[in-house]
Amino acid sequence: MRRTIIRTVLFISAVVFLFASCAERKEYRIGVSQCAEGRWREKVNNEMLAAQHLYEQDVKVTIASAHDDTQLQVKQIDSLGNAGIDLLVVAPNEAEPIAAAIERVRQKGIPVICFDRKVKGDNYTAFIGGSNVEAGHAIGVNVVDVANGIVALKHRPLVLEVTALMSSSPAQERHEGFAKALEGHNELDYVCREGDWSSETTCRIVKEQIESGRLPDIVFCHNDGMATGAYKALVETGTEGKIFIYGIDGMPDEGLDYVQFGHQLASYVYPTGGEEIIRLALNILTGKPYERENKLDGILVVRENVWSIATTTKELMRQ
């Protein structure tokens, strides 16, 4: 009889404990509002989804993609905010129009992490991403160096910058860093034309410059996807090998490969940081200390280091 009572008490306390511990295990729901697609977005999305399983907390990441459409992103942010998420992660397609939508989410007491792209004003809980000014500047320093090599060949170089959408913070900042690096270098000519992240627009702009009669010696595109458009323009005008192309992102199967093949002289690994984003989100959600501004390091990719970077990146992605 005594043994039965002990067994019953032990069984009930085990059930209570199990129930209590399940009740305590909260699932943290993180909504992600992505502005666009592409290799770079694919990589950061996969890293965030993988990071759901890295921590002792239960995490559920839901990703909405706005296909470069600001109005669609506003709608997606509002619906994520109404879907009972615990935290919003957002890469604003454009810095200004997204600010009001982020404000509406914060009004509900939901923390907001901006990543990769910034929102106009100061209304966010934390930011994490690469330095776009640094990316543009690193490319610019390399461009000046290559241009001086061309000057030595008694030819005055023309540098063409094709920017991405200038209402997005990465385009503004990549241009800022690049223009800073070229400042005062009167040994070269520098033309800047506004594009829109697409390879089609980039191809059109580069072809217009080539067909204007003055070949650009160097073309800097704000990302490697755009650089494929520049390369297409060279193929279509028969000027391959005459023009050096630069991009940013440094993704496997894209910019890293183009530098390896010699289609691009250089790229810049613009860090994705999907795992760091989720770690920052959980620090905020579990009341742990966190930095408001979190800069991720990038690196210039040139012929001399592209193989080691490609090997490391591919190994990390495999893991």
Ligand code: FRU
């Ligand atoms: C992808 C992308 C990248 C670029 C980043 C800047 O959507 O265009 O190519 O580095 O966004 O926000």
